[in-house]
Structure formats: structure tokens, C-alpha cells
Amino acid sequence: MAMLIRNGLVVTFEPDALRGRVIADGAVAVEDGKIAAIGESRELSGRYAKASPVIDASGRIVMPGFIVTHTHMPYVLGHNIPVDFTQLKTFWDMLQKMGWEWLEDITTAEGIYAATRYAAAKMLKSGTTTVCELVEGPNALPGALDASAKAIDEVGIRAQLGFEVTERIPGVSILERLDPAMAGKAFDENLRLMERYPAKGNARIQARLGVHTAFTNSFETLREARRIADERGCGIQIHIAEIPRAFLVEKYGKSAPMVLEEQGVLGPDVVAAHCIDLTDEDLEILRRNKVNVAHTPMTNSLGGNGVARVPDMIAAGMNVTLGHDCFFTLDVSEYLRYAYLVHKAHRANPGLIPPFQALDMALGNGARALGLGDRIGSLAVGKCADILVVRPDSPSPVVPSSVQSWYTMTFQGRSVETVIVDGKVVVKDGRLTTVREDEVEAACVAEAKKLWRRNGIAV
Template identity: 35%
Template sequence: MRLLIKDITVIPMTGPEEIIKNGAIAVEDGRIVYVGPAEEAPSDFRPNRVLRGSNFVALPGLVNAHTHAAMTLFRGYADDLPLKRWLEEAIWPLEAKLKGEDVYWGTLLACAEMLLGGTTTFADMYFFMDEVAEAVDKSGIRASLARGLIGILPGADKALKESEEFVRRWHGKANGRITCMLGPHAPYTCPPAYLEEVVRLAEELQVGIHIHVSETAHEVEEIRRQYGCSPVEMLEKAGVFRVPVLAAHGVHLSPRDMEILAQYKAAVVHNPESNMKLASGIAPVTELLAAGVTVALGTDGAASNNNLDMWEEMRAAALLAKVSRNDPEALPAYQALEMATLGGAKALGLADQIGTLEVGKRADIVLVDLARAHLQPPHDPISHLVYAARASDVDTVIVDGRIVVEGGRLITLDLGEIMARSCSAARRLVGKPLHRSLL
């Protein structure tokens, strides 16, 4: 498809001052071939489709850099519990009942929610990853996928072999929209010897590692009790940073931890709403950025958030940084938006493909409708996107040059069937009827 988007405001995320007020974007074969002022667009470009709207703002697709997509099935099931009880008493027993079909429909529900809200890429760590990949392929979204690995459980070696097979099967598939990582759950569930095996495999497969790190104070205390060091230092000793690392949460980090993360160019994924809900704490985002660490944003799973709304995460990240440091300048709006776009792309190793609107990059584009009461008057579109916009303000979503949401409606999936199938799976898992719904 040759697509032309014109008469719009373009925020390319190539610098805080670089806003194109009357802009145009031309797309061909899934790539951006022009972005700039509308009057300078190539006159010989012959589009199949033209999208326009003076009230629209175009920006790169949002990147949800840490989630467990199929946990949409557990949304609202076990709220208001600390992380350890939440996992051990509520979530893990349900996950033991999961079947591949459950994960497929739960992931499709997550893909639908994310696409409708302008998220075009997500990083997932879960189980039944072939079904996750099939859902990603069907939906048209972009994803970095990792099978979760728990090294202290029986069958850990088998799980690692399954991870290898999954990566070999899916890495680079769906026209490149699917990339893969290895997913050791956390330092407290994956001993050093197991992590060393994971690293060796990651080096062989030439992929990165997606892992939870320093999410709670209890985790840090437990690792220090067992190994005499912090979780980040434990990972360094196990050689984990020999490969690219996507470190989810990073709430309880020492200055030395941040030095290590910066030294090895590891990325941290800030999950503000999940961390608030589980009372895990506030990640030192300002300090991480000052140390030169790439910081992305994620929602975590919908069981601990309870949605996959990246607009809320941007707002929460900015406000938490300000109040935690007693400094209104701690995390400006542009930095928060950058964490949700280019920061996420860098964290997933995809910055050469997505994260900004530039010629040659894949066409992952979101159009937000500013003609809403809560987005007027339009003094500053970047401020509005971070502090005032909602997922429901997204009008059009394009992934890899393909329109997947138009007029606020999902056009690649049957949302009614997905919701019905997901609710059916959730009923079976919890073993009791759900609250009455419209389905």
C-alpha cells in the first residue's frame, strides 16, 4: 500500500522542538518514504489511500516494553494484595491451569486493547508462546516475545530447550514484526548456574534477555541474604550483561546498580502503575536517565495494573517522578513521551526500525484526535498527549504500513468474538461464574 497522511501535526520524536504543524507522511511497502511539511511532499508520489485531518496529531506508535499479555484473563481477579501473596496465593495457582487456547484468546484480547490505544509494539514474557506468536501474527501488532523461565522448578532445563525451539521458529517472522528474547523470570527464581545456561543460549541464538529485576525491597533483601550482593550485581557475576538485557521494574536500585546498568547498556522498563498498585515503590527514573541508562515504559500484566493503557503510564511516570523528588521539572512531558516511543524501541533493540517518524523506518504511526473537550485549547500538543490524552482519543493506528485501527475501530480482529472467548476461558480458570456482563 502507498499511503499519504496529510494536513496534520507531526511529532516525529527526533527532538523536543521538532514539531511539523502542517505536515505530511508518505508510506510505501511498510516504510516511511517522506515526513515533513505538506507543501514539500514529493509530487510524484501516487497514494492508494489518503488520510487527513487538521485536528490530528501523528506520532510514532507507542511501545509497551514489559507485559504479560494473556494475563488479561486475570484482570480484576486478585486485587489489593502484596506481590508475594498475589503471586503465590492467586496468580500462580490459576496459571497452572492455563491451556494454550486460553493464552491465545487472552493475548488477542491484549492485542486488541493495545492497538485501540495506540500501542503498536509490546514485549511479552509468558507461557504457551507459540499461541502468543500466532495471536501477534493475526492481529498485525509488533512484538518481542520471550518464554518465561523459572530455574528453581522441575523441568527448568526442558523449558530452556523449548525456549530455544521457540526462538528458532519465530524470530524474524510475520514480516519481521515478531522478534524473540529469552525470559528468565527473575534473580530470585533463577539461580546463577541456570542464568549462565540462559546466557550461553542467548549468545548462541544472538538474542537478548528479558528479566524482572529489583522489583521489591523483599527481593533485594533475599538476594543479598543468599548471595551477598544486589540482584543487579548477581546478574553481572553470572555474565547476564554479555547480551542485551531488558530489565523490568528496577524499583530498588543502588547507585552502583545504576552504574552497572549504564556500563553494559542495559535497558530498564519503568512500570509505574503496576508498581503503585502492588506498593512495590517508585523507580529512580530521573537518576537512571542521568546515568545514561535507556528507560522505557511498560504496563506489566493487566492483572496488576489493570489495563494496558500507555497514556496512563506516561502521565503516572511523569507525576511520580515529580512528587518523589519534590521537583516539577524532574521528568518533563517530552521525556515521558520519549520513554513510551523511542525509549521503548531502544530497549527492544528496534530503534533502527521504529520509535521515531523518519524516512526509512517502518511505518508504525498513531493519529490522535485533538478535537476533544479535554484536549482544547491546543497550546502544546506534547503536553496534551502526556497529561491529558486518553486511549480513546486514538483515531487511527498503522503498523508496518497497514491500517489496523481506523475511526477508533479495530479492523483486523473480531472484537466481539475475542471478548466472548476470553470470558469463557476466564470462567473455566476461576471455576465460577463471572459478574454479569453485556456479552
């Protein structure tokens, strides 16, 4: 039986935000988890007269679900953690203290499960239907990815996920020593997940190999990551140039893009988060290797890392997508708006990153980066039915000529009413249908308390 969503402002984003068809009184029909038809409400109401359910989208926007290409869902356990932030003088301190010592190294499989359920639920409710998740937590091995995948499966969000391969030893400075055996454990974790959730095929959950960075892995480990990605067709997710370029140059006499290109890691199947401190030559390396960039401007601001050269990347024809890191709220509208604004402020140029470019980052570009360009990222016949129905809270008319500005100016995730993934209604009237939100919230807070106590915080 077909599902019909009708009487809405249908914004297709096909083939992209700028050229996509917008239908003032439009409808979308869904059959077998796929989009079966898109058109005028009048026409589709006739063609699908027996559809059930019929969702009346009067006064609402019908659009594809948003795509977040980089995050770490267990980080929500560290939200608002009362620690001494005066200890964080540089990004380096932040990485070692906040990233590793206070969070990742004391994360358990139970914590990953509870936090991932919470983050996935909140993301789904506010309009993110696909996420690329990089699980970290060396002391939660083995089993970290099982916990993550179980949570994702239960909540109903679409995901690619992997565990980060790193030679870093918990509690030991990376300047002192790295250990290839640590990377071995993480490779095993990724490979086990790939048996259950292969990268190829149409499943809602797929494996994507995780690699931490060029500076926490030996060249042998980096080459092994490429070998596995080629063998399994799973692609790679990695952090590039989040830390100052000088760190890599001091260690290797080369930048991260140079090292990664030489070791054969880079390619069109790579999603690289951050990509901040880059020279023209570094950018050219990423461009010629067709690396996809996951732009994460809010965490980059938090860490004092600077602002990625996104306008230059777009001008060079690179595929820039939107990531976050789960350090702030799980509402995609906040990241979309920040990506839209920060480059204007940084370069004192209000003409940079018009709404359509910000939207493409969180839709079509994200889909292509994950190798899912033919399945998600826009409303098109034959694509997966990953669809949002949004009731715009707006002081002005939301019509075809204003809707793109509405996204960057006014949209908030709480306006999302209905969320459909693979043709299944996972959020109805703003409420999750897959899990009990109060239980998910309570379980996450309980795990956050445990993690905080491990940090010596009385709670």
C-alpha cells in the first residue's frame, strides 16, 4: 500500500538546492520504502486515491532528510561536564583532556549504547535522517561498535559507522610512544562490524572504516586502512588538519594531506572532518584526490582551531558537507546556520555561502560524500523515502521564493513534525515511534553520571 503526503510545499533539492523543483501545492507518494511519485497534489491524489496513510501537509514543507557526515554520538555524555576549563589553554590541551582523558578513555560500551540512543533520537526528531558516526573509546573494545549499531538500529536513523583506528595508548602521551597493537584492535572491531553490516548494498546501517588522524598512526597502519577500504569498498572517515599544520611538519617535514597522499590513503571514498589549517598546496592535494570535506564549524570554534577555507574549497569544486561532533545540541539547524554565517564574519563578506550552498552541504553533498548520492539527499523518484514534514514557525510567508532563506534565517529542528526513513514513519506529530524518549533520556543521564564520577565529579 502506498503512502501519500499531500497539500505541502514540496522542496525537492533535486539535483541540488539551487536548481531543485519547488511545488507550491505538492505531493509525494511512497511505495516499498522508495519515492514512487512527486507532483501536484491534485494529480497524485487521483493516482493514489487508495493510499494509506495519507499525511496532510497543508501549511507545511515536505523535503528530504538532512545528512550529518561527521560526529561522535557518545560525546553527549560530556555535555556541560563541570571541569576546570582554565586547564584548556590550547586545542592540544582540549584534545588530551576533554577529548581523551575526560571522555573517550573512560567510555564504556554501556555508555556508548545509552549516549548513541539519545543522540540518534534527538537528531532524528530534529530532521537528521542520516549520520556518519565515528566511535571512539579504546577501553570499550571489543564491543563498542555492537553497542553503537544496536542503538542506531533501535532508534531508526540511517547511518554509516566505524571505530577509529589509532595507535594512541590511553594515558600515554602520543609524543612519547604509539602502539600499532592498539590500531590492530580497532581494525578488528571495524572488520567484525563489516561482517554484520557490509558497506555495499541497501541496508540502513553500513560500515565505514574509521581512522583517527595522520599523526596518531604509523605509515603502515595508514596503508592498512587503505588496503581494507579497497578490499571491502567501505570508504574511510578520518580527521585531517584539525590541529595546527606545524605539528605534522615538525614530525614528518610534511603536512597531513601530503603524508596521507603519499601513503595512498586519500580518494573519493574518504570523508575528512575539519580540514582547517591548509595551504594552497594542501587544498590542491585534497581536491585532486576528490576527498570529501566534513565541515564542522562549531567545534572548530570551540577548540580555537580557526575557520576552514570553505569558500576556497567550493570555488575549487570540492565536495563540502556538514558535520558536527555532538559537542552541542543535536539540532541540525544550528550547524546549518553557523556554517552559513561564520565565513561571512571571518572574511567580512556577506556574499559568501548563500543559503543554497549551506543547504547543499547538509543534503546532496552529504549524500555523495557517503557514496549514497543515488539513494538519499533529495526527493526524486526511485530514491529512498527519507522525508521530513516540517511546520514552519515563521513571521513571514514561506513560499517557493522565500523557502531557501527560511532555512538559514528561521528554521529550528523543533518545527519538524514527521520523519520518515526508508518509508517508515519514525517520528509522528513530533514524537518518536521507535523508542520511548523519556526512557532514552533517563538512561543517558544515568550513564553520564557514571562517566562524570569516573572524573571525580560528585553527582
